[in-house]
Amino acid sequence: MSTVVSDASASEPVRPSRDAEPAPERTGPAPRAGADGDRVTSPLLSASGLHVTFPGRRGAPAARAVDGVDLDIGAGEIVALVGESGCGKTTLARSLLGLVPPTSGGITFAGEPLSYTSRALKAYRKRAQLVLQDPSGSLNPRHTVYEAVAEGLRIHGCQGDEREAVAGALARAGLRPPERFFLRYPHELSGGQRQRVVIAGALVLEPELIVADEPVASLDASVRGEILALLLRLRDELGLSALVVTHDLGLAWNIADRVAVMYLGRIVETGTVESVLTSPRHPYTQALLSVLPESGTEPVILTGEPPDPSRIPSGCRFHARCHVLASGRAAAVADRCRGEALPVLSGDGTRDAACHWAAAGS
Structure with missing residues (x-):
């Protein structure tokens, strides 16, 4: 199969339009790295020399899904991880969350090496939350919205007023008044509302980082901009960091501070969103x-x-x-x-x- 691309892009940089997905003006923390690459603060999450290899079947060669990746995410920074399907970006994202242990290499979070004991991983997953692509598949159809959002609090044994925490998370996710959604079931919600419930389920644990895997891919075009605007607002108001996994460079343009382009298990281009998407250097980008x-x-x-x-x-x-x-x-x-x-x-x-x-x- 062939992929359609434009040869003219090699000499004439393409500037994606920010009008395709409306997003608010960025008023939150500045990107961690400037256009000249100078480091501003220590990264919140850092992967160094990361490899994830899956053994082949019946003597076949091992598949190097992630094949030597270095990647930092700063506090209050949104990084877009971009590439075709099958390039390894979802495997990398899951490895960064501790869901897929690396074959080699290391991950640090807030300056501490990630430990793979059950207790350490449970504590880490409270601080780093996953938001999946398909909200319908993420939500139990037999659970109300309240139960879906409260589940994380119960798993982690969080103390305090559960009802207040659930209401606060739903409100931050844009479902207001939150009490109106407590007893509703997923099938009673629109696609955008279901995605907001999934985001609320992550926010209720007050994480420092979210990893969003194709967060708007299953939504109508009219709703995509609303969810992107929500993620930007959460970054600005809460200082939340995010890794957004996507194949859509238009989405990256609207939401990211920095872009990492991945191909066949490795990052082949990285830099600020402005520099990479207006003046791409790698032919794949x-x-x-x-x-x-x-x-x-x-x-x-x-x-x-x-x-x-x-x-x-x-x-x-x-x-x-x-x-x-x-x-x-x-x-x-x-x-x-x-x-x-x-x-x-x-x-x-x-x-x-x-x-x-x-x-x-x-």
């Missing part, structure tokens, strides 16, 4: 941007599917699909593209791309 309606360019074909993670090619892992290499524009570095591996990006907010062609100044 250019390809993802070129399919946005705002590109206004004629499409070309990016051939083939991403390689099998159990058979990662030598050299640049994108070279077999690279439209820049195929066009002959990267002839000066073609041998390096096909045979010389690239280093892991630092993931600390520095503007960078894992690309021989970009490194050569093209």
